[in-house]
Amino acid sequence: MQRVEVLESLSGLTTADDLFTSAVGIIWDDWWNHRPGGADNTFSPAAIGSVSALALGLAIARPNRRVIALDTDGSLLMNTGILCTLGAERPGNLTILVLDNGIYESIGGSPTLTSFNTDLAAMAAGAGCTNCVTVDGIETFETEAGRLLSDGELGLLVAKIQPGIHRWAWEDRKPTDGVEDKYRFLRRMERQEGIVIHPGAPQSHVSE
């Protein structure tokens, strides 16, 4: 099971109405080409270790939306305390997907600690997270992901993937930077929800 297969499958299980956060690195281009509807509904923080934390904040802010974190073993390992916070908060609209290839593939392939004795799903379960599952095949991924996305409970799905990089053509690679990503996500959120997040100009003409 390859990362790009998992993301393609996830794309079929989700819609443009869902909200996503994603890790940085190779996954950017894979998800850019598979995000449902080609919508600006994914925020990819250039902050390794903050993918699931960001998804938690988003899930609390928008309980009416499904929020899916596309996290990785390397990123989650950097801040495992978030598992305890997730286990305490248990937002029912949040699903954490951990793409676990056991290596830091984007920077050359050194092993992460899941290549040794670390079991992230077991850690999450011990931290109080619900519905913690590990899968290693695309069919079981689809089955479990479909279940976790529709059960109305916090879920954490570890997808054991094989190393492998899909080489996207230059014109298919994600073209945006971090500041543009923020504005695109934020403005789409305002339109989608009919809210004002960042007005740009003061909403009152009365100066204080």
Next chain:
Amino acid sequence: MDHDLTLRAGTGDGRPADGRYPAYCELLIQGLRDADVSLVTAIPESLLRSAYAALAEAASIRYVRVANEAEMPGICAGAYLGGTRAVMIMENSGLRQACEPLTRLSWAHHIPMVLLMAHRGEFGERNWWGHNHAQTMEPILDALRFPYWHVRTLDQIRPAVRKAWDHADSSQWPVALVFGGDCVEGGQVAAR
């Protein structure tokens, strides 16, 4: 670090044993309401001890306890992008712990965040371990280019909290409030 055995003996999040919160707690919650803040994430410490208990009980606030200050910037950034204003509260030593995600989310994405921290190591500090918190705080805030304001009297609390979010949102950049003086537990050491 809490050495008050009465509070440790069973008053939950640090609720005062007599049930009466110090004045700064109510003003802080009022300020958060003024600023439309509905999410607070925090790790409790002693200088704002009663505030954590008050926030956990405040009806208008979703209070998220975390294990590590490094979780806070992500949670607050996600909340902001979802249309919810959040504030992260910590001891000033937590700034060091949260530095990397704060740096990345501000410098790479220009995401506004509001940090509120207790001024451990303020002039008059009596704990030997607390001085380094103050000695590193302002240099780190300066290095991050985060504007910050000291909040030291009760009348400053409400306007400071409200202005902090206005400033952060209009600049699309984090700001910090440093609570000391009368605005921490017991009026703090400087008031002695």
